Amino acid sequence: MTTPYTLPPATVQDYARQGAVVLRGVLTPNEVATLARGIEHNLAHLSPLALVASQADDPGKFVEDFCTWQHNPDYAAVMQHSALPRVAAALMQSDTVRIYHDHLLVKEPGTKQATPWHQDQPYYNVAGRQNVSFWIPVDPVPLESTLRFVAGSHAGTWYMPRTFRDQQAKWFPEGTLADLPQIDAHPEQFEQLAWAMQPGDAVAFHMLTLHASSGVGPASRRRVFSARYLGDDTRHAVRSWRTSPPFAGLADHLPDGAVMEDALFPLLTIK
Ligand SMILES: O=C(O)CCC(=O)C(=O)O
Numbered sequence: 001m002t003t004p005y006t007l008p009p010a011t012v013q014d015y016a017r018q019g020a021v022v023l024r025g026v027l028t029p030n031e032v033a034t035l036a037r038g039i040e041h042n043l044a045h046l047s048p049l050a051l052v053a054s055q056a057d058d059p060g061k062f063v064e065d066f067c068t069w070q071h072n073p074d075y076a077a078v079m080q081h082s083a084l085p086r087v088a089a090a091l092m093q094s095d096t097v098r099i100y101h102d103h104l105l106v107k108e109p110g111t112k113q114a115t116p117w118h119q120d121q122p123y124y125n126v127a128g129r130q131n132v133s134f135w136i137p138v139d140p141v142p143l144e145s146t147l148r149f150v151a152g153s154h155a156g157t158w159y160m161p162r163t164f165r166d167q168q169a170k171w172f173p174e175g176t177l178a179d180l181p182q183i184d185a186h187p188e189q190f191e192q193l194a195w196a197m198q199p200g201d202a203v204a205f206h207m208l209t210l211h212a213s214s215g216v217g218p219a220s221r222r223r224v225f226s227a228r229y230l231g232d233d234t235r236h237a238v239r240s241w242r243t244s245p246p247f248a249g250l251a252d253h254l255p256d257g258a259v260m261e262d263a264l265f266p267l268l269t270i271k
Pocket residue numbers: 103105115120135147211212213224226
């Protein structure tokens with residue numbers, strides 16, 4: 001039997017302050033193999049929500065999919081039975097942990113498509129501060145193609161969500177949220193955090209933390225699974241637009257401001 005993962009003591013405070021932390025060896029080699037199998041199954045059976053987020057002339061391909069864990073036993077096993085729910089409770093400082101959704105993010109070798117700076121929560125249908133996303137590569141990720149974060153950017157400001165390729169405001173109406181600052185042009189104002197990663201490592205980040213990534217080299221495949229969890233204070237934020245990911249029909253039975261009590265978002269037992 002492997003030793004259960006222990007969260008290093010300063011990590012909860014670091015998460016609260018920075019909005020992003022690295023977790024070395026949070027998944028066992030078996031769990032990484034399970035996830036890799038789940039990812040290959042997902043790639044071979046993409047859901048109707050899947051999309052290619054790279055241009056047609058990109059030498060690689062950036063493939064995303066969403067909300068498939070209930071049909072993918074490998075994803076379900078890791079989301080429910082690994083150390084992730086326990087670590088999520090600790091980082092969110094929450095008594096309860098609910099699955100929100102899963103997100104597949106695969107950059108095939110040579111993908112040039114970068115992921116622009118953005119926060120996730122403005123695309124979502126949730127309000128509240130207690131939340132966490134785990135970004136979990138099953139391939140080694142060098143520093144130059146890992147996920148980067150702006151330290152402390154989860155503090156409160158919501159930036160305008162836009163489409164990645166053509167910058168359209170398809171969520172909040174134009175002018176209602178702040179536009180993104182020039183993050184890369186001002187390293188003195190925006191401290192960036194980034195970690196090279198090995199299979200078994202994950203980064204955990206708040207749904208308001210600004211994050212971005214570059215493309216990948218011609219010899220590197222970057223298969224990432226992301227597991228997203230909600231804590232005690234999360235409430236349904238009904239939107240008049242299609243959220244990303246969408247939860248079709250949810251607003252018909254879960255009113256605005258309600259606890260996310262729905263079969264789509266099960267409460268987990270923390271071991
Ligand atoms: O994997 C990437 O390049 C982007 C990841 C991301 O935006 C996310 O996990 O929310």
